[in-house]
Amino acid sequence: MAGSDEKNAGKRPSRAAIRQVAVLVGAILLISSLHYLTDPRYVVLHGIYQRLYYGPVILGAYWFGVRGGLLTALVTSLAYIPHIEITWSMNPPYEASQYVEIVMFYVAGLFVGLLADHQRKLTAQYARAAASLERANRELQESHEQLVRADRLSALGEMAAGLAHELRNPLAGVTGALEIIASQVPAGTPQAEFSGIARKEVGRLEDLLNRFLAYARPRPPAPRLANLGELVGHVVALLRPEVERQSVSIDTAGAQPWPLLRVDPEQIEQVILNVLLNAIQASPRGAVVQVRHHVEGGQVIIDVVDEGPGIPEELRARVFHPFVTTKTKGTGLGLAVSARIVNSHGGSIDARPDAGGGTCVRIQLPQAPDGASGSGAPPVTGQP
Numbered sequence: 001m002a003g004s005d006e007k008n009a010g011k012r013p014s015r016a017a018i019r020q021v022a023v024l025v026g027a028i029l030l031i032s033s034l035h036y037l038t039d040p041r042y043v044v045l046h047g048i049y050q051r052l053y054y055g056p057v058i059l060g061a062y063w064f065g066v067r068g069g070l071l072t073a074l075v076t077s078l079a080y081i082p083h084i085e086i087t088w089s090m091n092p093p094y095e096a097s098q099y100v101e102i103v104m105f106y107v108a109g110l111f112v113g114l115l116a117d118h119q120r121k122l123t124a125q126y127a128r129a130a131a132s133l134e135r136a137n138r139e140l141q142e143s144h145e146q147l148v149r150a151d152r153l154s155a156l157g158e159m160a161a162g163l164a165h166e167l168r169n170p171l172a173g174v175t176g177a178l179e180i181i182a183s184q185v186p187a188g189t190p191q192a193e194f195s196g197i198a199r200k201e202v203g204r205l206e207d208l209l210n211r212f213l214a215y216a217r218p219r220p221p222a223p224r225l226a227n228l229g230e231l232v233g234h235v236v237a238l239l240r241p242e243v244e245r246q247s248v249s250i251d252t253a254g255a256q257p258w259p260l261l262r263v264d265p266e267q268i269e270q271v272i273l274n275v276l277l278n279a280i281q282a283s284p285r286g287a288v289v290q291v292r293h294h295v296e297g298g299q300v301i302i303d304v305v306d307e308g309p310g311i312p313e314e315l316r317a318r319v320f321h322p323f324v325t326t327k328t329k330g331t332g333l334g335l336a337v338s339a340r341i342v343n344s345h346g347g348s349i350d351a352r353p354d355a356g357g358g359t360c361v362r363i364q365l366p367q368a369p370d371g372a373s374g375s376g377a378p379p380v381t382g383q384p
């Protein structure tokens with residue numbers, strides 16, 4: 001109550017404040033009418049009524065501070081003084097004692113108001129302290145979790161990277177053997193179908209291992225001058241089957257002319273692939289995924305915008321952590337690998353809600369030193 005009054009000071013009064021004023025006015029009116037309607041012979045009753053006035057004065061001071069207390073005392077005395085003059089002017093000592101009582105209304109209003117103001121200030125201070133304590137606590141917990149995760153990851157990562165490395169050779173052997181089998185069984189037979197399934201699954205395993213190794217053992221970037229348009233073009237061509245399967249289209253028209261970057265082209269293609277693939281997978285049928293770019297303060301900013309459901313707020317910070325996935329067949333490594341690559345290029349990546357309701361993944365990379373624009377690059381049209 002007190003807090004909302006404070007917030008509303010200088011603004012329109014809140015509903016609660018209006019209710020409180022109504023209570024005060026009602027109480028003063030009620031007590032005053034008792035005064036005016038009770039026969040002066042009932043001195044004891046009048047003594048009680050007169051002290052009842054302390055109720056609204058104290059409440060006014062409690063609710064609205066010193067100013068509220070003094071104002072309620074003023075309204076109370078204005079309501080009471082005519083009664084004193086009409087009823088007690090014949091009895092000067094009693095009349096004087098009534099005026100003393102009125103002074104006491106102001107004293108009560110002042111003191112209770114001072115206490116209420118003080119308490120309100122303390123409450124606000126306490127709330128601020130509690131909020132900053134909670135923030136600090138949350139940050140501490142987050143950094144602790146990150147630390148634990150990083151620690152676990154580095155141990156787990158080393159072990160798993162070794163294992164993944166060991167698995168690669170036998171998998172290559174299996175792929176080779178499956179290819180031989182496939183070449184020897186006639187097409188259309190169940191054997192051909194099964195070996196096809198086996199090859200697809202082995203392919204998936206290999207892909208997972210490669211991604212995992214890229215994350216666990218990243219190689220340092222080997223930068224050279226590259227045209228962003230060409231990189232995007234390669235990726236769009238690679239993704240064509242995925243684009244057709246999902247019935248979406250990729251619009252890169254908004255990103256031309258393309259700037260030159262000094263990057264490791266393979267690694268940046270990997271990033272664009274991971275981000276575009278997520279955008280395609282998140283898109284409903286018939287949707288458009290847009291690739292846009294602009295240059296700002298020496299940074300090339302690439303936005304991949306989709307019309308999907310967006311990333312839930314609580315997941316947004318974590319999607320760049322390894323193994324965070326919401327997909328049944330996801331690895332949770334795409335964005336983690338991308339973040340690692342972009343960071344090793346001195347850039348950054350983040351995911352934000354797009355104004356259209358989908359997701360905008362923003363990749364920032366330093367522009368090539370000469371800042372040249374690759375306007376001569378072939379235009380890339382991603383429309384399937």
Ligand SMILES: Nc1ncnc2c1ncn2[C@@H]1O[C@H](COP(=O)(O)OP(=O)(O)O)[C@@H](O)[C@H]1O
Pocket residue numbers: 274278279282306308309310311319324325326327329330331332333334335336359
């Ligand atoms: N464009 C997007 N729209 C909605 N969710 C996304 C998008 N990109 C990433 N995500 C979320 O981030 C998670 C992690 O993505 P990623 O690291 O690429 O792993 P994966 O794709 O294997 O799940 C996804 O499972 C998904 O929940």
Ligand SMILES: [Mg+2]
Pocket residue numbers: 274277278334335
């Ligand atoms: Mg992905």
